[in-house]
Amino acid sequence: xxxxxxxxxxxxxxxxxxxxxxxxxxxxxxxxxxxxxxxxxxxxxxxxxxxxxxxxxxxxxxxxxxxxxxxxxxxxxxxxxxxxxxxxxxxxxxxxxxxxxxxxxxxxxxxxxxxxxxxxxxxxxxxxxxxxxxxxxxxxxxxxxxxxxxxxxxxxxxxxxxxxxxxxxxxxxxxxxxxxxxxxxxxxxxxxxxxxxxxxxxxxxxxxxxxxxxxxxxxxxxxxxxxxxxxxxxxxxxxxxxxxxxxxxxxxxxxxxxxxxxxxxxxxxxxxxxxxxxxxxxxxxxxxxxxxxxxxxxxx
Amino acid sequence: xxxxxxxxxxxxxxxxxxxxxxxxxxxxxxxxxxxxxxxxxxxxxxxxxxxxxxxxxxxxxxxxxxxxxxxxxxxxxxxxxxxxxxxxxxxxxxxxxxxxxxxxxxxxxxxxxxxxxxxxxxxxxxxxxxxxxxxxxxxxxxxxxxxxxxxxxxxxxxxxxxxxxxxxxxxxxxxxxxxxxxxxxxxxxxxxxxxxxxxxxxxxxxxxxxxxxxxxxxxxxxxxxxxxxxxxxxxxxxxxxxxxxxxxxxxxxxxxxxxxxxxxxxxxxxxxxxxxxxxxxxxxxxxxxx
Numbered sequence: 001x002x003x004x005x006x007x008x009x010x011x012x013x014x015x016x017x018x019x020x021x022x023x024x025x026x027x028x029x030x031x032x033x034x035x036x037x038x039x040x041x042x043x044x045x046x047x048x049x050x051x052x053x054x055x056x057x058x059x060x061x062x063x064x065x066x067x068x069x070x071x072x073x074x075x076x077x078x079x080x081x082x083x084x085x086x087x088x089x090x091x092x093x094x095x096x097x098x099x100x101x102x103x104x105x106x107x108x109x110x111x112x113x114x115x116x117x118x119x120x121x122x123x124x125x126x127x128x129x130x131x132x133x134x135x136x137x138x139x140x141x142x143x144x145x146x147x148x149x150x151x152x153x154x155x156x157x158x159x160x161x162x163x164x165x166x167x168x169x170x171x172x173x174x175x176x177x178x179x180x181x182x183x184x185x186x187x188x189x190x191x192x193x194x195x196x197x198x199x200x201x202x203x204x205x206x207x208x209x210x211x212x213x214x215x216x217x218x219x220x221x222x223x224x225x226x227x228x229x230x231x232x233x234x235x236x237x238x239x240x241x242x243x244x245x246x247x248x249x250x251x252x253x254x255x256x257x258x259x260x261x262x263x264x265x266x267x268x269x270x271x272x273x274x275x276x277x278x279x280x281x282x283x284x285x286x287x288x289x290x291x292x293x294x295x296x297x298x299x300x
Numbered sequence: 301x302x303x304x305x306x307x308x309x310x311x312x313x314x315x316x317x318x319x320x321x322x323x324x325x326x327x328x329x330x331x332x333x334x335x336x337x338x339x340x341x342x343x344x345x346x347x348x349x350x351x352x353x354x355x356x357x358x359x360x361x362x363x364x365x366x367x368x369x370x371x372x373x374x375x376x377x378x379x380x381x382x383x384x385x386x387x388x389x390x391x392x393x394x395x396x397x398x399x400x401x402x403x404x405x406x407x408x409x410x411x412x413x414x415x416x417x418x419x420x421x422x423x424x425x426x427x428x429x430x431x432x433x434x435x436x437x438x439x440x441x442x443x444x445x446x447x448x449x450x451x452x453x454x455x456x457x458x459x460x461x462x463x464x465x466x467x468x469x470x471x472x473x474x475x476x477x478x479x480x481x482x483x484x485x486x487x488x489x490x491x492x493x494x495x496x497x498x499x500x501x502x503x504x505x506x507x508x509x510x511x512x513x514x515x516x517x518x519x520x521x522x523x524x525x526x527x528x529x530x531x532x533x534x535x536x537x538x539x540x541x542x543x544x545x546x547x548x549x550x551x552x553x554x555x556x557x558x559x560x561x562x563x564x565x566x567x568x569x570x571x572x573x574x575x576x577x578x579x580x581x582x583x584x585x586x587x588x589x590x
Binding site for chain 1: 325329332353354372552
């Protein structure tokens with residue numbers, strides 16, 4: 001019996017060793033990274049109370065992981081965490097060096113490089129060096145236009161000016177953003193996905209301007225022009241209807257505008273997958289209108 | 301082993317069951333096989349998100365649970381969830397067979413026969429009856445646990461932060477794993493003799509079911525003590541697992557997995573002691589009747 005037991009244990013151990021040996025994936029990195037991330041999370045909770053030595057220890061552990069797994073897909077995350085640790089201890093120069101290192105190391109991966117560049121810009125912003133931050137953000141937009149970060153930059157710049165209360169600069173930046181998103185959205189040579197993103201940001205820009213009619217028109221265009229596009233998915237469609245409802249009902253208080261857009265869509269696309277859903281939205285609109293207070297009623 | 305079973309004899313019987321296992325370690329062998337199958341399954345699930353198993357398993361995991369379960373530490377959640385789900389099938393088809401074999405072995409020991417000789421075969425008919433009673437036991441435990449789930453739902457709706465209702469709420473919520481153990485103990489006791497009746501007396505599940513209560517009526521208390529006391533061995537594991545949320549802050553998922561593995565081993569040991577003791581009680585009662 002003892003022999004049989006040893007064989008069973010041997011099989012279990014053998015399977016473990018063989019499967020561990022065969023695995024050349026990222027699991028090992030994930031495991032070690034998770035442990036360092038736990039320490040990172042502790043620091044991030046209240047960085048002011050954390051002694052410098054603890055920052056250094058976590059940075060060292062990230063650096064060790066980077067050296068050990070130089071080709072890991074988690075490398076950008078590790079660099080980003082080191083940079084953020086420096087930001088947390090207000091070592092902005094050190095943080096910039098790390099983010100810059102990321103840009104250089106991932107020069108061939110524009111999404112990662114662009115995000116790191118945005119982080120560089122954010123460090124200047126944290127130092128209140130607005131002009132330098134804007135310069136970096138503009139560079140992100142120019143150098144990495146087709147990345148998520150680069151694409152979003154015009155809006156980001158406008159938002160920063162708005163948050164700083166610089167009305168004139170905000171207005172100028174928003175106009176510039178509007179022009180960019182308008183041009184991109186209507187450029188039929190670009191992919192539907194890019195155009196849809198541009199429309200979405202265009203809508204946001206109009207919303208920031210308070211141009212609700214224009215925002216509604218953009219939402220309508222997104223629904224009508226991209227209903228059959230491959231770039232459109234259920235999440236996106238429901239997002240568009242939500243935006244449309246928000247603009248038409250909450251901002252413009254015009255139930256009929258929303259109703260007309262949906263009804264026309266159903267009439268022109270009777271077999272579209274979203275039509276039954278839009279019918280329900282229409283029913284909800286009727287219900288909402290019946291039960292909502294009209295503007296000018298005593299409760300207003 | 302021919303005395304009448306009284307409450308006072310519960311502990312000596314339990315002691316004798318443990319001693320029998322020590323004297324005849326072959327009795328543990330079927331449970332070792334069961335443990336081996338369970339741990340091998342856990343091992344396969346553990347490596348399911350990694351090459352080479354990931355070639356087959358990764359799409360399944362992504363589809364059924366989501367891509368995050370392919371990564372550390374969420375894969376541990378998946379391992380334990382799927383392992384728990386697979387326990388039902390192992391319980392129906394393998395544990396029933398193993399327990400049947402053990403009951404036959406204990407009866408052989410009771411007859412003074414050597415375990416080195418060939419153990420009698422269980423046979424398909426007895427196996428099917430065993431599977432049926434194990435399914436019934438499972439359904440009953442499941443029903444009781446689900447009923448308790450309703451109670452938990454009601455308790456979570458209690459908004460009191462002090463007083464009697466708060467105490468009730470806390471007892472219901474924090475006591476959930478202990479109540480589950482209690483239900484399992486009660487159901488094990490209620491159907492304890494069905495297994496020896498099927499295996500040793502070759503009764504079918506329906507006859508065994510009714511005869512079980514007749515024998516149980518005479519030995520309920522000592523049996524309850526035996527099952528309860530032996531089940532207490534699982535209490536430390538339960539204590540650890542019921543505090544998982546709190547302890548996971550400073551314990552790694554690997555250590556938790558060790559706790560799960562320990563739980564599997566402890567449950568097998570408890571099963572070995574309980575089924576040996578139950579068979580001994582059954583045989584004692586039989587001797588007594590004769």
